[in-house]
Amino acid sequence: MKARHEVEQHTNEVVTGADVLIDALVDEEVDTLFGYPGGAVLPIYDAIYRSQASFKHVLSRHEQGSIHAAEGYARVTGKPGVVLATSGPGATNLITGITDAMMDSLPLVVFTGQVANSVIGTDAFQEADVLGITTPITKYNYQVKNVSDIPKTVKEAFHIATSGRPGPVVIDIPKNISSTVELDQLEEEFSLPGYQPTTQPNPLQIVKLADALKNAKRPLILAGAGVTFAEASDQLKEFAEKYDIPVTNTLLGLGSFPGSHSLSLGMAGMHGTYTANMAIYECDLLINIGARFDDRLTGNLKHFAPKAKVAHIDIDPAEIGKNVPTDIPVVADAKETLQALLNTSIEKPDHDEWQDELQANKTNYPLWHDRSNELISPQWLLEQIFNESNGEAIVTTDVGQHQMWAAQYYQFDKPNRWVTSGGLGTMGFGFPAAIGAQFGAPDDLVVSVVGDGGFQMTFQELSILKERNLPVKVIILNNEALGMVRQWQESFYDERYSESIFSSQPDFVKLAESYGVRGLKVDKEEDVVEMLQDVFAYDGPVVVDCRVVQQTSVYPMIAPGKGIHEMIGVTK
Amino acid sequence: MKRIITATVQNRGGVLNRITGMLHKRQFNIESISVGASETEGVSKMTFVIDVSDNQSLEQLTKQLNKQIDVLKVSDITDKAIVARELALIKVTGSGQLRSEIQGIIAPFRASIIDVSKESLTIQVTGKPDKVEALITLLKPYGIKELTKTGVTSFLRGQQPKQVTELNSYSI
Ligand SMILES: Cc1ncc(C[n+]2csc(CCOP(=O)(O)OP(=O)(O)O)c2C)c(N)n1
Ligand SMILES: [Mg+2]
Numbered sequence: 001m002k003a004r005h006e007v008e009q010h011t012n013e014v015v016t017g018a019d020v021l022i023d024a025l026v027d028e029e030v031d032t033l034f035g036y037p038g039g040a041v042l043p044i045y046d047a048i049y050r051s052q053a054s055f056k057h058v059l060s061r062h063e064q065g066s067i068h069a070a071e072g073y074a075r076v077t078g079k080p081g082v083v084l085a086t087s088g089p090g091a092t093n094l095i096t097g098i099t100d101a102m103m104d105s106l107p108l109v110v111f112t113g114q115v116a117n118s119v120i121g122t123d124a125f126q127e128a129d130v131l132g133i134t135t136p137i138t139k140y141n142y143q144v145k146n147v148s149d150i151p152k153t154v155k156e157a158f159h160i161a162t163s164g165r166p167g168p169v170v171i172d173i174p175k176n177i178s179s180t181v182e183l184d185q186l187e188e189e190f191s192l193p194g195y196q197p198t199t200q201p202n203p204l205q206i207v208k209l210a211d212a213l214k215n216a217k218r219p220l221i222l223a224g225a226g227v228t229f230a231e232a233s234d235q236l237k238e239f240a241e242k243y244d245i246p247v248t249n250t251l252l253g254l255g256s257f258p259g260s261h262s263l264s265l266g267m268a269g270m271h272g273t274y275t276a277n278m279a280i281y282e283c284d285l286l287i288n289i290g291a292r293f294d295d296r297l298t299g300n301l302k303h304f305a306p307k308a309k310v311a312h313i314d315i316d317p318a319e320i321g322k323n324v325p326t327d328i329p330v331v332a333d334a335k336e337t338l339q340a341l342l343n344t345s346i347e348k349p350d351h352d353e354w355q356d357e358l359q360a361n362k363t364n365y366p367l368w369h370d371r372s373n374e375l376i377s378p379q380w381l382l383e384q385i386f387n388e389s390n391g392e393a394i395v396t397t398d399v400g401q402h403q404m405w406a407a408q409y410y411q412f413d414k415p416n417r418w419v420t421s422g423g424l425g426t427m428g429f430g431f432p433a434a435i436g437a438q439f440g441a442p443d444d445l446v447v448s449v450v451g452d453g454g455f456q457m458t459f460q461e462l463s464i465l466k467e468r469n470l471p472v473k474v475i476i477l478n479n480e481a482l483g484m485v486r487q488w489q490e491s492f493y494d495e496r497y498s499e500s501i502f503s504s505q506p507d508f509v510k511l512a513e514s515y516g517v518r519g520l521k522v523d524k525e526e527d528v529v530e531m532l533q534d535v536f537a538y539d540g541p542v543v544v545d546c547r548v549v550q551q552t553s554v555y556p557m558i559a560p561g562k563g564i565h566e567m568i569g570v571t572k
Numbered sequence: 573m574k575r576i577i578t579a580t581v582q583n584r585g586g587v588l589n590r591i592t593g594m595l596h597k598r599q600f601n602i603e604s605i606s607v608g609a610s611e612t613e614g615v616s617k618m619t620f621v622i623d624v625s626d627n628q629s630l631e632q633l634t635k636q637l638n639k640q641i642d643v644l645k646v647s648d649i650t651d652k653a654i655v656a657r658e659l660a661l662i663k664v665t666g667s668g669q670l671r672s673e674i675q676g677i678i679a680p681f682r683a684s685i686i687d688v689s690k691e692s693l694t695i696q697v698t699g700k701p702d703k704v705e706a707l708i709t710l711l712k713p714y715g716i717k718e719l720t721k722t723g724v725t726s727f728l729r730g731q732q733p734k735q736v737t738e739l740n741s742y743s744i
Contacts, residue, residue, distance in 0.1 A: 131586055135589055136593050136594070136597055193644055194644045321631055325628070
């Protein structure tokens with residue numbers, strides 16, 4: 001371990017378990033640690049202080065902020081997000097984020113302090129059964145029993161978090177371990193005989209898929225986040241172009257195929273485009289690459305791709321056949337599979353008729369929205385955000401109507417620029433995720449599109465913007481409501497707006513200013529473009545309170561229980 | 573349909589919790605689990621009897637088990653030539669006359685009486701689950717005071733008939 005010597009040179013002090021941990025993080029080339037201190041991690045914070053380690057520590061104001069920031073960091077860098085929190089309440093404050101990362105396959109390595117081994121199991125002060133609590137929401141978890149195991153455990157955790165289907169890994173470190181002076185020989189090597197993800201596609205399945213493609217008249221690619229994780233966007237583009245196959249994306253797959261490409265049909269699913277969803281309904285070959293056929297995508301399974309032969313490429317075999325019966329299963333990495341397909345010579349099929357049909361749908365059933373003369377139209381605002389950022393921003397969102405509008409109206413041409421909570425749908429995610437994204441991509445424009453509801457769940461992290469002068473642009477789509485809840489109550493509960501309209505709200509401008517962050521408010525469409533130009537050119541953090549129309553819904557929509565071909569609100 | 577699934581697992585902390593938690597979360601109906609050492613140090617063997625509704629759910633079950641990082645191998649051995657045994661301890665009320673009657677009942681099952689008190693006797697039986705079940709049914713009229721079972725443990729016979737092919741979830 002080269003890092004070890006550096007530490008010793010700096011400090012000339014005894015080496016504790018915590019120092020060994022810091023070395024292990026340096027060995028993993030961690031550059032940013034998102035954390036929050038407390039009793040059980042004091043030895044680790046002391047080691048951070050003493051080590052002058054090469055990574056930075058970002059102090060949040062709530063552990064949930066730390067972990068969503070780590071998720072945002074992981075999403076834009078492709079590297080694992082690393083988190084540190086104390087035992088008990090520190091650890092339990094991470095639970096939402098760990099679950100979120102598990103659902104969206106984000107690589108995280110999370111360190112939690114634990115009470116000393118001698119009192120584990122006695123309901124000691126700030127003791128929580130972190131292993132028990134996190135077992136169902138992690139890819140794997142550990143409690144460190146010996147200092148000498150730290151290097152090996154950290155290596156193994158990073159390996160598990162980032163390989164195969166990525167996911168969160170928790171390492172629980174009792175306080176006696178982090179404070180013990182290290183004397184033993186350190187264990188470096190790990191072995192995982194039960195964990196060997198299959199990355200190479202089975203050649204027989206590639207032949208089958210090639211054959212299916214040759215015979216398909218109406219093929220369709222559904223590209224998910226697996227394409228982004230595998231860094232397979234170039235191969236996907238080449239493959240789609242070579243065989244003239246239209247592409248639709250899942251919510252999390254946006255950006256894995258260029259949204260502006262002529263073969264792109266936009267997003268599929270509950271609030272996807274009519275064209276994409278009808279393409280799924282009508283296709284005769286559906287090639288799913290790295291998506292998990294989530295229920296918000298499929299709608300009623302009975303009507304999902306009813307005419308299609310289904311091919312499913314996924315690195316996680318357990319996803320294949322879970323929700324949708326699969327004719328051609330390919331357990332492999334998306335990039336390897338696409339490369340194998342590109343290396344296979346397949347007769348170039350003619351899909352002109354199919355393409356014409358899709359093109360007609362695109363022309364006849366585009367996304368639509370109303371403009372109002374009072375407040376700002378939220379969909380229109382998203383279009384302006386897209387235009388004024390030249391489509392080049394990293395966009396993070398919270399959860400709700402604004403999230404769906406961002407997905408619909410902000411077109412991503414590149415991967416790793418779209419950060420949203422899909423599987424868990426976690427309100428409070430969007431703003432801290434933007435902080436992590438900005439740390440991961442310091443030179444990029446990071447725009448955080450949030451709702452007035454969700455922003456209020458985690459806005460305390462405004463402190464970080466000020467502290468680090470992070471130039472995150474927060475755009476609040478303020479409809480004075482839990483808009484998505486209001487929409488469902490309007491549509492499915494006869495407009496009984498139970499607890500979804502806010503009768504009191506903070507002054508978001510003053511709120512931002514109280515944190516030392518620039519705050520703006522805009523309520524007229526005519527001021528929007530100028531405001532955005534100003535905000536995007538400003539070298540520093542900004543919070544904008546955008547007053548948008550409340551009585552507007554996200555359309556088109558597959559109502560709950562309905563099939564993918566039964567969208568409502570397709571036209572005005 | 574009831575399936576007998578075996579898994580070899582690495583003996584790491586929390587492995588049983590992780591597996592039963594997964595089965596519970598994914599709504600698999602566990603009839604029995606038995607866990608113990610295997611021929612290899614550090615490796616345990618689990619035998620599950622699980623009731624699944626259809627083949628899709630069975631496939632999910634083996635895949636989800638395989639997905640666990642500590643799981644080395646999963647086999648559905650239901651349709652193979654296997655040896656499967658469970659052990660039951662059954663305490664029945666019985667004194668005097670009844671005792672010899674009970675002895676007559678359990679003899680064909682090669683069960684044995686391992687404890688006797690004034691009003692009760694305890695019977696130990698080992699065998700395939702259906703045999704154990706049959707004995708329990710026969711003893712019920714005498715009044716079962718207490719019953720405990722180990723769950724099935726099982727593996728393949730030394731020789732397999734040729735036509736049987738292994739159901740391996742990774743074969744796709
Ligand atoms: C933590 C959490 N609690 C509750 C919900 C349920 N929920 C989904 S969308 C939504 C409304 C969000 O309101 P807001 O943040 O203002 O966004 P809008 O829909 O108005 O754009 C709620 C309450 C959730 N997704 N996450
Ligand atoms: Mg709102």
